[in-house]
Amino acid sequence: MTTTAQNVSTQDTTAKTRTPAGTLYADAARDHLWGHFTRHSVFESPADGGLGQQIPIITRGDGWKIWDDQGNEYIDGLAGLFVVQVGHGREELAQAAAKQSRELAFFPLWSYAHPRAIELAERLAGHAPGDLNRVFFTSGGGESVETAWKLAKQYFKLTGKPTKHKVISRSVAYHGTPQGALSITGIPDAKAMFEPLVPGTHKVPNTNLYRAPEHLREDEKAFGRWAADRIAEAIEFEGPDTVAAVFLEPVQNSGGCFPPPAGYFERVREICDEYDVLLVSDEVICAFGRIGSMFACDDFGYVPDMITCAKGITSGYAPMGAMIASDRLFEPFRHGTTAFTHGFTFGGHPVAAAVAMTNLDIFERERLGDRVKENAPAFRATLEKLLDLPLVGDVRGAGYFYGIELVKDKTTRETFNEAESERLLRGFLSKALFAAGIYCRADDRGDPVIQLAPPLIMGQAEFDDIESRLRGVLTEAENYL
Numbered sequence: 001m002t003t004t005a006q007n008v009s010t011q012d013t014t015a016k017t018r019t020p021a022g023t024l025y026a027d028a029a030r031d032h033l034w035g036h037f038t039r040h041s042v043f044e045s046p047a048d049g050g051l052g053q054q055i056p057i058i059t060r061g062d063g064w065k066i067w068d069d070q071g072n073e074y075i076d077g078l079a080g081l082f083v084v085q086v087g088h089g090r091e092e093l094a095q096a097a098a099k100q101s102r103e104l105a106f107f108p109l110w111s112y113a114h115p116r117a118i119e120l121a122e123r124l125a126g127h128a129p130g131d132l133n134r135v136f137f138t139s140g141g142g143e144s145v146e147t148a149w150k151l152a153k154q155y156f157k158l159t160g161k162p163t164k165h166k167v168i169s170r171s172v173a174y175h176g177t178p179q180g181a182l183s184i185t186g187i188p189d190a191k192a193m194f195e196p197l198v199p200g201t202h203k204v205p206n207t208n209l210y211r212a213p214e215h216l217r218e219d220e221k222a223f224g225r226w227a228a229d230r231i232a233e234a235i236e237f238e239g240p241d242t243v244a245a246v247f248l249e250p251v252q253n254s255g256g257c258f259p260p261p262a263g264y265f266e267r268v269r270e271i272c273d274e275y276d277v278l279l280v281s282d283e284v285i286c287a288f289g290r291i292g293s294m295f296a297c298d299d300f301g302y303v304p305d306m307i308t309c310a311k312g313i314t315s316g317y318a319p320m321g322a323m324i325a326s327d328r329l330f331e332p333f334r335h336g337t338t339a340f341t342h343g344f345t346f347g348g349h350p351v352a353a354a355v356a357m358t359n360l361d362i363f364e365r366e367r368l369g370d371r372v373k374e375n376a377p378a379f380r381a382t383l384e385k386l387l388d389l390p391l392v393g394d395v396r397g398a399g400y401f402y403g404i405e406l407v408k409d410k411t412t413r414e415t416f417n418e419a420e421s422e423r424l425l426r427g428f429l430s431k432a433l434f435a436a437g438i439y440c441r442a443d444d445r446g447d448p449v450i451q452l453a454p455p456l457i458m459g460q461a462e463f464d465d466i467e468s469r470l471r472g473v474l475t476e477a478e479n480y481l
């Protein structure tokens, strides 16, 4: 049985884990580690104006379970960060990394190649739809997004449309933190501190059906058409000669899992073809079985011009990303002195590529994609039971990827104001969920949501366990409000 997590004082002498320098991990983390998207005041001592909490330190994983340094066990409801598709603790992946490190630990793809990158490129091209046959490796999702935008710009410069450089993307969508990717990102709060960002990005409405204009809420198809047409409108407004690409996730993560309404991508593809604008499917989260197929564009029946991916490509056993482009986009680079003057030292790292190959072996052997497709309706139905709680307004998503939107008033769909959301999410939910033995995400980059994206190996028993823990915490949250 999972023991519940406690906040252990950093002075607690029962804490067993220490750094090689003899410091308690929690103290060394507080004093030296800079967390990503982390409010450090939470971990500072009250004497320094902080809350004196201990940063959770995760030391071990096995399957869908993780443990902290105090020995407490949790369900990994987020696969780390939408990453660990095959689950934690796979010896086979550790072995693949060790073997490759012995054989060739590193070599770049700068005018050279190595077997693992070649094998992986061939394999990914085999899985990608249409003529997306060319793989450019990176070390993560943000780099993949940067790569796709730069390729779009250079492609149009090489093919006689040099003024096409702008990008359309959707409100509240997250596409990464490098300055180009951040410019494409549609979360103003994540961008404000870094303005001015790369110019030439424009936002259109996302596909949040729950928050759709009222006259479209009951007609998904009409909403999809409306949302897609906003892209055409933006292209017209910016000038078709200036727009290079549209970046869309198959299911938008930020805001809480917005699946595409029926017909949406069909219409987007039409629009992109009409205006000669490249469609980039940002599958950093959605690829590698998260929705069911190897690439999620297949789940929704469209063929993009580029796919950006990362995370699940190695199930997180090594860092890696990729941008996969169509033959058409590679064509100008096959001739003369032309090169895509872009690269990353660690892009296509041999150890990461070897891990990715073995990760894909596991996908095939265990039919993980089929498993997701078979289990997704049951996962959804289990989470939908939570709709009987007054706080739960909507359950949405696809595959093994769901968002549960929390509302103040179910009838009117009224959401929480900033202070309430702060109190609910940071003041209560994040800690209470973890204390209840479930690691998942309470997010308010859009309206407040709880997000779930567990390892793809989970089944009904784990869905039930997740539902029951969420139910307990959300019921308690009502008293707290």
Ligand SMILES: Cc1ncc(COP(=O)(O)O)c(C=O)c1O
Pocket (backbone or CB within 6 Å): 140, 141, 142, 143, 145, 174, 175, 176, 177, 249, 253, 282, 283, 284, 285, 310, 311
């Ligand atoms: C859709 C999407 N694109 C890009 C990124 C950035 O990926 P990374 O954090 O690997 O740079 C993310 C990260 O979550 C993402 O969800």
